[in-house]
Amino acid sequence: MNRKISENKENNFSSSFIFRYLPYWPLFLILVVVAMIGAWFYLKMAVPVYETNARILVKDEKKGTEDSKTLESLDLISPKKIIDNEMEVIQSKTLLNEVVKNLHLYAPVSEERRFNTASAYASSPIIVVADSTNKQRTAKVYFTADSNYVKIGKNTYPINEWVNTPFGRLNFKPNKYHADLEPDKKLYFSLIDPKKVVSSLSSRVKVTAANKLSSIINISFTDENPTRGEDIVNELIKVYNKSIIDDKNTLAANTSKFIEERLAQVGDDLIKIEHKQQAYKANKGAVDVDTQGKLFLENVSSNDQKVSEINTKLSVLNQVESSVKARNIAGGIVPSMAGVDDPSLTQMVKNLYDLEIQAESLRKTTGENNPLAVSYTDQINKIRPQILENVRNQRQGLEASKRNLSATNSSYSSVLSELPETQRQLVDINREQTEKSNLYTFLLNKKEETELSYVSNVIGNKIIDNAETGENPVSPKKKFVYLSAILMAMIAGFGVVVGKETLRSKVMFQKEIEDLTQLPVIGEITAEKSKNSIVIGNNQKTLIAEQFRKLRTTLNYLGIGAKQKRILITSAISGEGKSFVAANLAISLALTGKKVALLDFDLNNPSLASKLNIDSDHVGITEFLQGTISPDKIIRQTEIDENLSFISTGKLPKNPSELIMNGRAEDLLNYLDGLFDYIVIDIAPVGPVSDAYVVSPFCDATLYIVRHGYTPKVFIERIDENNRLNKLTNAAIVFNGVSTRGIGSKYGYGYGYGYGYGYGYTYDDKKSNKFLNSSK
Template sequence: MNITRKPSEPRAPGESKGHIIFRLLPYWPLFLGLFVIAIIGSLIYLNITPPIYESNARILINERKVDDALKSSDPMASTLNTKQTVDNEREVIISNPIVYKVVEDLGLYSSVFKKERLADVVMYKTAPLKIIVQNPNSLIPVKNTTFTIEKGNVVIDGKKYPFDRWLKMPYADLMFRLNPAYKAADGDKFSFTLTSPKKVVASIVQNIKVTEANKLSTILNVSLLDQDKYRAEDILNDILHVYSSSAIEEHNLLAANTQEFINKRLMSVEKELLDIESKLQNYRSKTGAIDLGTQGKLYLENVSVNDQKVGEINMQLSVLNQVESYVKSKDLTGGIVPSTAGINDPGLSQMVKDIYELQLTAESLRKTTGENNPMVVAYTDQINKIKPQILQNLRNQRNSLSASRNNLSGTTNNYSSVLQSMPETERNLVDINRQQQIKSGIYTFLLQKKEETALSYITNGSDSKVISKAESSEFPVSPKRKMVLLASIFGAGILGIAFVSVKEGMRRNVMFQSEIKSLTSLSVIAEISTNSSKNYIVIGSQQRTLIAEQFRSLRTTLHFLGIGKKNKRVMVTSAIAGEGKSFVASNLAVTLAMTGKKVALLDFDLNHPTLHHKFNLKQTIGISEYLEGKATEADIIQPSLINENLSVLLTGKLPADPAELIMNGRAEQLLNYLEVDFDFIIVDVPPVGPVSDAYILAPICDATLFVVRHAYTPKVFVERIDENIRLNNLPNPAIVFNAVAQRGFGKNNYGYGYGSGMVYGGTYDQKLIE
């Protein structure tokens, strides 16, 4: 009968699905220490790490596409309107010039701190003073400069500095301004830092995010992370204010330049118109010319129309000349950008506007970053690329206008030849009237554009609208106390599990029943706890100890091996010496004898016998003498002196060749003899590793108990059990897990328990003598 466990069979006693959890329980002090350290560490981290708040604001962007303005019949539309999209404005909001202006407005290059617990807490609204630097760009950064306020003075390193005065300090020319709302006792310690504005700008840009509220809207959500919630709100509100103001200023500047250009043209045209009107008045007074003939009027009207067109062409040529002069000038910002009024070329208007905006941006960057800044060079390259395109466009339009003017002039000459027959006086009068009409039309057009430009300048407002001012979160978004605590505890658990796994993985000996199951297909039918007493026999009629109950359980489990009335022989062996096979065999025999059954315990370990020590008996004649034919069965059977139903057969004098002696056939005769008078026969044989005696006796036995000792038996020997059984045909083998240490929270806790197979805690101290 073979009881090798298969996956489909029910689990034998000693197996459990929760062995991993029970494996970790013996290390509860380690985990407790790690958890305590993790909690303390996380609390220290939370105390030294300043909280971070999130502030959010929303702004509505009205998209405006320049293509619509270019298609308009009004040539001034492209000059006063610029392209504006959500994607562009998102980048403009966090651009360096805007953020730099905010840093200067709020004085963010200086910060005041106060020591609270383990961390320096930034003071913004509650700071005792404000530090104003005269030239922030030239300051030398300093950190953690301690100061106190005593008797109306700022004390730094023992030196007193007054308030509201410019002071020459080693790091900058600055002024201390007292916060009247702050009340503190003299001697309170504070500290301040001065940081380069460029670094502050970079930090704000890094911590600010501009995202679309959703894909279908033009609302932008602007958020900022900062240590102080009020400072974050002020920064966001000022960013949106500066952004809106800069858009208005840019639009107004462009409108002002256009208006100034129109005013200059109006003055020139008005003077010319007055001269013509005066000339007409003088001519009429001198010649008395009052009316023209019907035929003369017809020709003159045609000539007038042509001359008017020529005048418009001349005005356009004049505008082109001014644009060309402006583009060819070395410094485009030195003068006023010429208007392209009267030029029906939206492309030219857009290019003039683009080159003007690029020059303004380049000049702004040149003032803050320097001449050789890569962005300034890039803008200069773009200007140089646009100039040739404008000049080429001007040449093309000039050629076209000149051709048109020549054509009109030819037509006018034809009309003039017809008018030669008319009186010279009438002809001169018509010429003067024609000039008056041309100048009057130009003057009217310029007046209209002047009013439109003025209206645009006066009514101009920002294309964006702040729909939600900055508002900070009530609680810090970082660090999150619960997350930090949970993460630290989780990390401590992972570290503890890793430590236990590495430690247990490095062991070469069997520690857990689960390891036995993974190394062999044999079932573990019993677990015997470690014996902490000095007694070799741990079971008796009055003993109710855990180890005694375990041997009783082993006695009950023998029926799994087919041991009963017909099959009485149980062989007890192990892989190597010291695993407690004799201890198991002795106590199992006593346990069986306590049921009233007659039990024979044979010490067949003819190499290293130990049963006589366990029963406190003296070696006389024994199995060796019987095998040699020098004694009979009755001569070697002796009482155990522990239980009247238990008889012991000792080894006697150790032979020189035990294996050959066992093979002479008398061992089987001895077992057959004992089988008649005894109900159970327990045979203690040598370990299978050093000698082969167990394999010789195996064919004459009915079952095999293979003893594996906790923390002692090497895994490699357990791994070879299946192969040894297959080669040597051990009868009905099963494993007894011996010397399992009592571990856990109390002395009465059995580490593996019935059916658990795990170790809880404790130390190994079984005293066995093999």
């Protein structure tokens, strides 16, 4: 059962929705047609945008080594972080700025067409190169060019030469993509601030990882010119790879510089020792070191070499510690790691350098608060104490080894003391020479290794797919544009209907009446387009006539019959059609053969006499209430129907409300009860005066007229409140003047947003008016 109720609600909602907006189908059709035409023009004028894609494989050169495992356990160089870092580097403004400079994107050449402007990147005969000091900016500089010259205005400039122009120092170079242009092509170039071009590129470049576990990076870029898009992506990859090589070369160069400085120092020491040895032999003559001295030299030389290596390592560690504590490795020289045997320390220092380079680049381009820059700073703060701790541990180990070697050398001193003085001094000199010579050899080996690494620095990343542009544009998409146009047209249509009907302060729908008051709506009367006040007659079968017949039948709902015959008709304000309804309802009742009295009780603004085409100067209700005439003298027979009698207002009184309250109104109604089957009373609106509340207690039913598009909603809201204070007897609402909805529609504003009576009558107004004209 619940399911059936739910289905019924859905069906009612669908029906209500359809009937509410269906009358406006011509409006929706016009809006859709206009929107489709607009979409067609947009597609005609819009410049298509294409997407260029490339893929590269980012290699982790340390992956699989013991040091990389250590760093991964510290969460310092996880594969995901490496990929994320490289993705940010690729789309950094630093690299994009290099792309702009290399491809001269700050001076784009464009083709001016009839409806739009398109890039002439591949079709222009020239490219424009600006001097690095040129700060001029210009929007459009029209030119013509051939293979030798460029003409701007009245000035002619040679190709492939730096020339001074009103727009700065420029060089017009041949375009490698140039093909013969169609005649009358209008070309111009612009000079744009490179920063603005970089910002534009940054918004259109997208760098993503192929998936979470992959080291493949996808680079996509959108541009109106496919050739330019491919060049930009390829150049971006080229600049990115160059930056990697530059970083490696910087590290190798700094290491080589450190070794060169050490070699120079050790070389000077060797020269001094040789001079010292020669001077000693010259003074003492040839001295032969015996077997015991040679044994001492052999044992001590080995230890001395180890001590020299330890001193070199300690020197490197001191330099690393100083650089790390300085908190800006990127701003100075990368510390040399020559002689350091710990790969984890080497990798951590390299990572720290890379992180600080990237963080500094981001700070310059995006500011301190960039989320990625903050992430880099967090990683730097995490890796720096790890490096310092590693340095301290290694220093302690090296110093312990150095102390052990020094102790061993002391044990050899006893052997040296047994030698003659001359031999002992020569052994000391030879020992010092051997120590420096070994250190010099060690440094030479390290220098060679560094030079080899410098020469062998190659790109570690592999290009999987070069830049390639799809055949179909990604924007604008025809389907999307047309669907969006239709959607916008429909939304505009709904907006017009809602604005016209729902958001108005006047009553538009029967449903609104039912939501605002508890009084039932017992009838709908369509708007009468003709000027005829009487719309019902014998054998008349128009829609509005049938609506009055239905209203006549519905009076049974209010208990109107043989004993209860008095019907009061009022409204909220003037102009809602209460007199129109009263006249036609009275005629409808008279057509059934019943005696009907129609009273014009509106003592403020009577109008029934004119609607019935009856003389209004006849004595009437005013004179009876004043006691100057008997009731039988005010009743008049109408020519409309033999069963319909009319009582006019009479002379308008100065005090209508007080006159109605004198008690004679009830006497009149009691008198009429004996003569008529129905008494229909037209009385003044309840908004301005209270006459209806005075007469209503003497009546059996009250019809409250509400006019479509005319009665303010606020009056409907007050009905229930007013009824609690001054009750209208057995009140019900008649929805009058319901006009057709939409454009050329037959749908109305009644319940369910349409009439739906289904009478099937086809008589037109001209046929029905014959009766009216004959009955006047």
